[in-house]
Amino acid sequence: MKTDQGNSESATVRLTIDGQRVEVPDGSVVLQAAEKIGIKIPRLCYHPDLSLEGACRVCIVEVEGIDFYVASCSVPVREGMVVATNSPAIRRARRDIVELLLDNHPRDCQTCERDGNCELQNLAYAMGVRERLFEGRRKNPTADESGSAVVRHPEKCILCGRCVRVCSEIQGVFNLSQHYRGFNTVVGPAELGPMDESVCIQCGQCINVCPTAAFLEKNNTEAVWAALADPEVHVVVQTAPSIRAAIGEGFGLPVGTPATGKMITALRRLGFDAVFDTNLGADLTIVEEAHELVRRLEGGGPLPLLTSCSPGWINFLEKFYPELIEHASTCKSPMSMLSTLVREYYAPRHKIDPKRIFSVAVMPCVAKKYEAARPEHLAPDGRPYTDAVLTTRELIWMIQCYGIDFSRLPNDLFDRPLGLSSGAGDIFGTTGGVTEAALRTAAEMVGGETVGRIEFLSVRGVEGLKEAPVRLGDKELLVAVANGLNNAKRALEAAAAGRRRYHLVEVMACPGGCIGGGGQPYPPRGTKILDPEILQRRAAALYQIDDNKQLRRSHDNPAVKELYADFLGRPGGEVSHRLLHTEYRAREPRGIR
Amino acid sequence: MNRSSTDNWPAVREASRKALPPAVLDFIEECREREHPKSALIAVLHRVQDECGHLGRDQLNAVAQLLQVPTARVYGAATFYHFFRLRPRGRFLISVCLGTACYVKGADQVNRRLMEELGVGLGETTADGLFSLETTRCLGTCGLAPVIMINDNVHGPLKPDDIPGLLERYIQRARKEEAGGKT
Ligand code: SF4
Ligand code: SF4
Ligand code: SF4
Numbered sequence: 001m002k003t004d005q006g007n008s009e010s011a012t013v014r015l016t017i018d019g020q021r022v023e024v025p026d027g028s029v030v031l032q033a034a035e036k037i038g039i040k041i042p043r044l045c046y047h048p049d050l051s052l053e054g055a056c057r058v059c060i061v062e063v064e065g066i067d068f069y070v071a072s073c074s075v076p077v078r079e080g081m082v083v084a085t086n087s088p089a090i091r092r093a094r095r096d097i098v099e100l101l102l103d104n105h106p107r108d109c110q111t112c113e114r115d116g117n118c119e120l121q122n123l124a125y126a127m128g129v130r131e132r133l134f135e136g137r138r139k140n141p142t143a144d145e146s147g148s149a150v151v152r153h154p155e156k157c158i159l160c161g162r163c164v165r166v167c168s169e170i171q172g173v174f175n176l177s178q179h180y181r182g183f184n185t186v187v188g189p190a191e192l193g194p195m196d197e198s199v200c201i202q203c204g205q206c207i208n209v210c211p212t213a214a215f216l217e218k219n220n221t222e223a224v225w226a227a228l229a230d231p232e233v234h235v236v237v238q239t240a241p242s243i244r245a246a247i248g249e250g251f252g253l254p255v256g257t258p259a260t261g262k263m264i265t266a267l268r269r270l271g272f273d274a275v276f277d278t279n280l281g282a283d284l285t286i287v288e289e290a291h292e293l294v295r296r297l298e299g300g301g302p303l304p305l306l307t308s309c310s311p312g313w314i315n316f317l318e319k320f321y322p323e324l325i326e327h328a329s330t331c332k333s334p335m336s337m338l339s340t341l342v343r344e345y346y347a348p349r350h351k352i353d354p355k356r357i358f359s360v361a362v363m364p365c366v367a368k369k370y371e372a373a374r375p376e377h378l379a380p381d382g383r384p385y386t387d388a389v390l391t392t393r394e395l396i397w398m399i400q401c402y403g404i405d406f407s408r409l410p411n412d413l414f415d416r417p418l419g420l421s422s423g424a425g426d427i428f429g430t431t432g433g434v435t436e437a438a439l440r441t442a443a444e445m446v447g448g449e450t451v452g453r454i455e456f457l458s459v460r461g462v463e464g465l466k467e468a469p470v471r472l473g474d475k476e477l478l479v480a481v482a483n484g485l486n487n488a489k490r491a492l493e494a495a496a497a498g499r500r501r502y503h504l505v506e507v508m509a510c511p512g513g514c515i516g517g518g519g520q521p522y523p524p525r526g527t528k529i530l531d532p533e534i535l536q537r538r539a540a541a542l543y544q545i546d547d548n549k550q551l552r553r554s555h556d557n558p559a560v561k562e563l564y565a566d567f568l569g570r571p572g573g574e575v576s577h578r579l580l581h582t583e584y585r586a587r588e589p590r591g592i593r
Numbered sequence: 594m595n596r597s598s599t600d601n602w603p604a605v606r607e608a609s610r611k612a613l614p615p616a617v618l619d620f621i622e623e624c625r626e627r628e629h630p631k632s633a634l635i636a637v638l639h640r641v642q643d644e645c646g647h648l649g650r651d652q653l654n655a656v657a658q659l660l661q662v663p664t665a666r667v668y669g670a671a672t673f674y675h676f677f678r679l680r681p682r683g684r685f686l687i688s689v690c691l692g693t694a695c696y697v698k699g700a701d702q703v704n705r706r707l708m709e710e711l712g713v714g715l716g717e718t719t720a721d722g723l724f725s726l727e728t729t730r731c732l733g734t735c736g737l738a739p740v741i742m743i744n745d746n747v748h749g750p751l752k753p754d755d756i757p758g759l760l761e762r763y764i765q766r767a768r769k770e771e772a773g774g775k776t
């Protein structure tokens with residue numbers, strides 16, 4: 001990622017914007033300088049973490065001495081520059097530009113998935129577009145609803161290019177590009193083919209950054225409503241760690257408000273028969289993965305161990321780095337572990353016919369929809385262990401649809417035993433959390449000192465790739481933590497080239513980890529998607545929950561102990577191997593890295 | 594780090610090599626030795642079209658793998674330039690003249706009728722591989738305007754209603770040739 005801060009020695013430039021003087025580092029663009037004095041120039045294609053596109057022209061301003069309007073997102077500041085952002089002429093021109101963007105756009109707002117949180121809609125309103133003056137020829141590109149996780153509605157695309165850039169610059173997947181030219185331009189995967197047959201790893205970040213409804217997650221709410229309405233079906237739900245840290249945003253609570261209790265109440269009111277916590281799956285993952293790490297450190301398998309809980313990352317591994325598959329932990333993701341236990345453990349114990357169980361998972365993650373459908377995660381009867389995956393956004397919508405006044409709900413607790421978890425499970429939702437949690441448990445296994453909060457240091461120049469030396473028993477380990485797949489690439493290349501001898505590499509496909517997942521709430525109006533501050537506040541909520549828990553280590557969780565004693569045997573044992581572990585294989589199309 | 598049998602690169606590389614003629618493979622090899630191999634994409638696509646007549650799916654995917662340029666970018670470039678053909682050209686190439694004289698005499702209606710009858714847009718080929726539709730500038734036969742050319746034959750002056758019968762003649766001709774075992 002690019003950072004906006006120039007270093008302190010670098011020269012500064014003084015300019016005047018709307019009569020106010022401002023001093024900014026050399027190399028800034030006019031739009032950034034304006035932000036510094038509280039002027040937010042409208043923008044669409046610009047995103048501070050992505051390269052400049054300069055495609056939409058919504059950000060135009062007047063600069064003294066230049067007799068045409070310039071795009072403030074792409075024009076560097078110059079000493080003595082005089083800029084006007086707000087003359088009547090410029091406001092009219094800006095409104096015209098937005099009207100032209102709309103001229104071939106469907107008039108679908110009331111029936112559109114993004115109604116109410118669409119950047120184009122908000123922008124049109126803010127610019128004062130109240131009439132459709134131009135009615136241009138409509139584009140009619142074919143939609144692709146075939147994907148198990150990501151669907152495309154290119155008729156809503158305004159060609160800002162943000163998805164193309166996030167997919168290549170942050171995720172290193174390069175799955176998207178513009179096809180054809182001019183009016184016929186369509187953004188999509190190679191050949192505009194089906195998403196699931198492309199090199200897409202289903203992270204959903206294109207959905208996050210798209211200002212409109214051109215990319216969306218596959219909607220799975222219908223199946224869930226149907227199960228909830230059927231008295232014969234026993235509907236079980238689990239929620240991932242990062243849902244509780246973000247769901248409140250959908251109901252106007254400040255970003256970073258932990259909302260575990262209200263979320264559970266809302267799920268019960270929707271009619272779920274049992275509300276479990278993916279955190280328990282996370283605790284199990286940690287115990288199994290810590291065991292795997294210790295075994296490998298003792299010579300039983302290749303190092304570094306690569307974590308496996310992020311399905312977007314697993315897709316990436318299989319498509320881009322298949323030769324490293326045997327480094328990956330064989331642990332199923334926490335979601336899949338818990339879903340497996342719902343059928344294989346919970347159902348028989350409670351004398352519920354597994355056929356009557358419908359297992360729903362609420363995830364911050366779009367790739368989990370794909371994971372749930374993978375053949376590796378089918379139960380012996382051929383049905384998937386996880387019947388439906390909802391994103392945070394989909395659950396928020398269901399709660400709204402049901403007329404539940406979320407912010408006024410009382411608190412409730414998860415059901416036992418699959419709802420009891422340690423704080424280690426909570427921090428799974430943020431980058432670095434898996435590593436910290438796994439090391440807390442691994443330390444116990446090797447009889448060493450407890451591992452406290454790890455201070456990771458950023459690898460120089462790279463936000464999103466961190467490493468730290470950690471003492472584990474009598475060994476000194478080097479662990480790396482990457483979020484965003486471009487950063488994962490860096491860690492893998494460094495390890496492959498022998499520049500770094502990592503023992504453990506944690507990878508989360510999404511920026512910031514699951515809290516920045518492709519299925520998390522769209523940011524509040526006027527803020528940018530993937531704003532580091534939003535991610536930080538969501539992460540802080542998870543660390544706060546962890547700090548407030550008595551139970552901090554996964555293996556201390558009584559539910560985990562009980563599961564091993566009654567059912568699973570020992571970590572890495574025969575039963576847990578059969579139920580809690582999985583396998584991977586190279587997948588095509590092979591990614592270009 | 595361990596590299597293991599789970600690697601599919603040897604197989605992908607082999608399959609990619611099989612999809613391209615030797616001349617193209619040599620050219621890609623040459624490009625890879627240059628300083629910016631990826632900037633050779635357009636040149637490589639030209640070579641493929643020269644050798645194969647069009648850019649097929651297998652060829653485009655193979656170029657992506659061997660040149661290590663993301664597949665979406667390869668398709669982006671191949672669809673951006675009108676010069677590149679993504680499907681084999683039809684047996685009969687129809688060029689609709691949109692020169693001034695033809696235009697004034699209603700070439701646009703003729704063109705629209707052609708698209709309707711064939712069910713394809715400009716630059717496209719019918720699913721049965723019989724017809725490709727393209728436009729051209731003045732063919733030098735303005736006296737016959739509006740005109741279209743089908744392979745080497747000029748047809749004009751045409752009214753939209755002449756189109757179905759004309760196409761039918763070519764379809765019959767193709768049938769006869771097939772029945773006669775000729776290609
Ligand atoms: S994408 Fe936005 S502007 Fe377009 S129809 Fe949907 S809500 Fe309306
Ligand atoms: S889901 Fe992720 S990998 Fe797939 S196209 Fe979108 S950004 Fe790229
Ligand atoms: S799909 Fe969305 S993000 Fe991508 S170019 Fe179109 S409008 Fe922009």
Ligand code: FES
Nearest residue numbers: 045056057059073
């Ligand atoms: S935001 Fe500046 S050109 Fe799009």
Ligand code: FES
Nearest residue numbers: 690692695731732
């Ligand atoms: S304009 Fe058509 S032949 Fe001259």
